[in-house]
Amino acid sequence: xxxxxVGYRVRGEKLAFxxxxxxxxxxxxxxxxxxxxxxxxxxxxxRRRLDMEKKCPGTxxxxxxxxxxxxKQAELVxxxxxxxxxxxxxxxxxxxxxxxxxxxxxxxxxxxxIAWATS
Numbered sequence: 001x002x003x004x005x006v007g008y009r010v011r012g013e014k015l016a017f018x019x020x021x022x023x024x025x026x027x028x029x030x031x032x033x034x035x036x037x038x039x040x041x042x043x044x045x046x047r048r049r050l051d052m053e054k055k056c057p058g059t060x061x062x063x064x065x066x067x068x069x070x071x072k073q074a075e076l077v078x079x080x081x082x083x084x085x086x087x088x089x090x091x092x093x094x095x096x097x098x099x100x101x102x103x104x105x106x107x108x109x110x111x112x113x114i115a116w117a118t119s
Contacts, residue, residue, distance in 0.1 A: 012047040015073075018056040022063065022077050033100050038080030045076060045108040049115050076111065080104055 015023040023046065024039035046052040056073055057063035063074035070078055082088070083100040 008047045011052075012043045015043055015046055015052060015056060019058050019073070021060045022057065022073050028105075033080075033084060033104070035077075035081065035084065037101070038077055038084070038104065041080070041104055041108050042073075042076045045112050046073060048112050072115075076104070076108055079107060 012023070012025060016025045022039060023043040024036060025043060026036070026040045028037065028040055028044065052073055055071075057071055060074055060077065063071045065071070080100075083104065
């Protein structure tokens, strides 16, 4: 294992230990999509960012500020929950429905790249 891989693994374990509602250790081979998959994907995305371990909320409720904004550690989890529950409030669209697993993976990659580009 290379040094960055060890760092990613250790960071992922710290995140999963800090919040079991937001992070989980495991492989990304979940079908159908469930919250366990979302938490594992959140861990994969978050462990690439050095700032995610700082002030990690212990629960999803702790991740919501008094003003109703989400902390960065919970954004993907809340979006994943919204997708899993059928996207309540979204207008129905014609055509084939998007694959939520692919959508979440793309969103996680975009979030990680934006964080890297703006740091």
